[in-house]
Amino acid sequence: MESEQAILALAALAQSTRLDVFRLLAKHEPKGLAAGDIAKALAVPQNTMSSHLAILSRAGLVTARRFSRSIVYRADLRAFQSVVLFMLRDCCDGRPEICGPLIADLTPCCPPAKKKRANAGV
Structure with a gap:
């Protein structure tokens, strides 16, 4: 990894809302969340959330994929x-x-994760 890419990623995470977004998305791996659901979960206006997601995306920390009318971020x-x-x-x-x-x-x-034994308690 180049220093510039690390700087972009660290700068993106150095803002509280973006850090919260990344943490929320990490908890929802591998499915991800739609942009509107992220905004709702963090009580952030959708247009503001869009800017935060764009910064995280440019930093390479999130990916986006369109499904029908929503964009799902991971x-x-x-x-x-x-x-x-x-x-x-x-x-x-x-x-x-x-x-x-x-x-x-x-x-x-x-x-x-601990594996459950097939015959546990028998």
Whole structure:
């Protein structure tokens, strides 16, 4: 990832409504949400929301797809991952003593789902 792309992404997320939009869309992966539903959920006028979504889209953090009369937005989690990895790799400069604790703190946030046993309790 280039510095300019990271700057665009970080700048897009440096505004509270856009950060809220990205967080909301990440929670609704993989289906995404229609623009009107995003605006309603965050109590933001639709024309204002349109501007925020355009900025997030230009930054590469969200994708849009037209379905009939609505535009459904999705968080681009791979793009977000690229920004985070860029920051970790660039800032840590390959030094595990710096990056290790950061990565360890991220690990418990998303434990894998436990599989149900087919014959549990039999």
